[in-house]
Amino acid sequence: MLGLDLLQQFALFLINHFLSVALSTLKLTSHLDVLDISVPPDPAFGDYSSNAALILAKKVKASPKDVAAKIIEEIKKADTEYALDFVEEKGGFINFKFSQKFLIHSFNQILEQRDLYGCSLAGEGKKILVEYFQPNVAKPLHLGHLSNSIVGDSLSRILKSQGFKPESDTHLGDWGTQFGLLLLAYKKYGNRPVVEKNPIEELNKLYVQINAEMETNPELREQGKQEFVKLEKGDEENRKLWEQFRDWSWKEYEIIYSELGIRRADHNWPESFFEDKMPGVLEELKEKKLLVESQGAQIVNLEQYNLGVAVVLKSDGGTTYLLRDLAAYIFRKNQGFEKQLYVVDIRQNHQLAQTFKILELMGHINSPEEAIHIAYGFLKLPEGAMSSRKGTIINANDFIRSVQARALEIIEEKNPSLKNKDTVAKEVATAAMKYFQLSHNLKSDIIFDPKKVISFEGSTGPYLQYTHARIFGILRKVGAGVVRPFMGTQSEADKSADYNTSELAVIRKLLQYPEVVAQVAKEYLPNLLCNYLFELSQTFNSFYQAVPVTQEKDEQLKAFRLTLITATAQVISNGLYLLGIEAPEEM
Numbered sequence: 001m002l003g004l005d006l007l008q009q010f011a012l013f014l015i016n017h018f019l020s021v022a023l024s025t026l027k028l029t030s031h032l033d034v035l036d037i038s039v040p041p042d043p044a045f046g047d048y049s050s051n052a053a054l055i056l057a058k059k060v061k062a063s064p065k066d067v068a069a070k071i072i073e074e075i076k077k078a079d080t081e082y083a084l085d086f087v088e089e090k091g092g093f094i095n096f097k098f099s100q101k102f103l104i105h106s107f108n109q110i111l112e113q114r115d116l117y118g119c120s121l122a123g124e125g126k127k128i129l130v131e132y133f134q135p136n137v138a139k140p141l142h143l144g145h146l147s148n149s150i151v152g153d154s155l156s157r158i159l160k161s162q163g164f165k166p167e168s169d170t171h172l173g174d175w176g177t178q179f180g181l182l183l184l185a186y187k188k189y190g191n192r193p194v195v196e197k198n199p200i201e202e203l204n205k206l207y208v209q210i211n212a213e214m215e216t217n218p219e220l221r222e223q224g225k226q227e228f229v230k231l232e233k234g235d236e237e238n239r240k241l242w243e244q245f246r247d248w249s250w251k252e253y254e255i256i257y258s259e260l261g262i263r264r265a266d267h268n269w270p271e272s273f274f275e276d277k278m279p280g281v282l283e284e285l286k287e288k289k290l291l292v293e294s295q296g297a298q299i300v301n302l303e304q305y306n307l308g309v310a311v312v313l314k315s316d317g318g319t320t321y322l323l324r325d326l327a328a329y330i331f332r333k334n335q336g337f338e339k340q341l342y343v344v345d346i347r348q349n350h351q352l353a354q355t356f357k358i359l360e361l362m363g364h365i366n367s368p369e370e371a372i373h374i375a376y377g378f379l380k381l382p383e384g385a386m387s388s389r390k391g392t393i394i395n396a397n398d399f400i401r402s403v404q405a406r407a408l409e410i411i412e413e414k415n416p417s418l419k420n421k422d423t424v425a426k427e428v429a430t431a432a433m434k435y436f437q438l439s440h441n442l443k444s445d446i447i448f449d450p451k452k453v454i455s456f457e458g459s460t461g462p463y464l465q466y467t468h469a470r471i472f473g474i475l476r477k478v479g480a481g482v483v484r485p486f487m488g489t490q491s492e493a494d495k496s497a498d499y500n501t502s503e504l505a506v507i508r509k510l511l512q513y514p515e516v517v518a519q520v521a522k523e524y525l526p527n528l529l530c531n532y533l534f535e536l537s538q539t540f541n542s543f544y545q546a547v548p549v550t551q552e553k554d555e556q557l558k559a560f561r562l563t564l565i566t567a568t569a570q571v572i573s574n575g576l577y578l579l580g581i582e583a584p585e586e587m
Helices: 010-025 052-060 064-077 100-106 108-116 143-161 177-189 192-197 199-214 219-232 236-260 278-287 321-334 346-362 396-414 421-438 461-477 501-510 513-523 526-546 555-579
Strands: 048-050 084-090 093-098 127-131 165-169 292-294 297-301 309-313 339-345 371-376 379-381
Touching (some): 010 093, 052 064, 052 093, 064 084, 064 093, 100 108, 108 555, 127 143, 143 236, 143 339, 143 371, 143 396, 143 513, 143 555, 177 219, 192 199, 199 219, 219 236, 236 396, 278 309, 278 346, 297 346, 396 421, 421 461, 421 526, 421 555, 461 526, 513 526
Parallel strands (some): 339 371
Antiparallel strands (some): 048 093, 297 309
16 A cells, blocks of 8 residues: 555555455465555556455465455455445456445545645655755756756655655755866956856856866866865955855846746755865764775775765865765754655766765665655757756756747637736746656656647646636636535435446546555656646546536536536646646636
């Protein structure tokens, strides 16, 4: 089981109960650590399926078919007539299909719980640190930063819905050799009046220029390193410039919060915050005999773990990103975080693997679950990877504005009389951008294609928003206010002729929502929620085309269908919220 709340997923509770009682009666519980219950790939197999018989067959040395038959025989001894249409064996799996009566009466919980439907207390208030949106000072935001913040914000929302206490940290990149190079470039080529007019763009030009010149003049890299060493040692001029660069940068980064609706970080612990904490980490590494000298540098040899050599302190005395990561993890763990999630693109795999291994050797990580790299695929242009050094990036600000403009054009074409068009256009544009990122498997690279991002058809954020708005349009048409849970009588709910298979398909889909959210929280894969919401929207639209709602003559059936579409809108709204997407009532 996935640790779902009983009230939220009574269906799964019942199946778990039926299986548990049967296994206990057959004295098979000691052979099975956990009951695995999932949705079968083919709806014909039922609503849920368990592989318990397959697992037990190997342990008791019997055929899965025979084990399943014994389990099913015990389940049928229970009073399952009300809840189940059938429980049967297929290919060693035990399949369950819920009865219409059970489905009709169960989906009322959606409108009883409203915004809380799908939430859970499974996390028990455990503190989780989610690190995301790690911009580098004096560099413009690009699409990679949008990806990072979108994924991190959504995961934080999802974890909170499951009873965890997630807190975020931007971990601003404001320390390291690259700042030495920027300081050198500013001193060599910078013109303060010019830079002040457009700070981030001009500073980035200087950074690109110094990197280009290093290709023919390698000595510039050493000069840049020395500028950073001076910064670390408190050089007054470098400190003032560094602080100014940070102030200019934060003004640029405000767009992430104001235009994308990303929640502001709970903590601001930039790399420089750990400046006074790194010496303690170095001492601990020495005490535990992990630190050795190599060509003047201080390293941790991880070759026996196939992780190479980890440089902790450079030969010139400069600190490394890895050392700051060690200090950050230790500090945050001391703040009470039981788990730390690093939402960073896949290129950081090796760096973080080294970090986690060193922390394990130091005794600060006792389980792989305590430090997890949420490695999302690298966002690429059709012509290749983006690079701030080469100046081949797509500016996040320009990109956001262009998507918003395109969304407004489409809204003006489809609904020119819509009120608050600008506001809705921003919501639609944000939905398009966020859903594009979140609907991909995080582990896969993404080729950025503007046409796909701004598309308003198929599996897209705007399509889900339109389905939600369409339902509210139906409710406005019939003058429905807040639709209450359907309270049909037992005899009315028992009439199979009253309910279309498309209606029952919607209910079955709605009742899967809590399980999907729990799975996403467990596996850190928001694309599973995107897939579910798209499938729910398709199922709803098929239902709406198949049966009348506003024109239904039977008032009892009409009330049921209004309840059904309202519950659908509620689940879409709840799911979109977890993705960080608004659910407008009119488009």
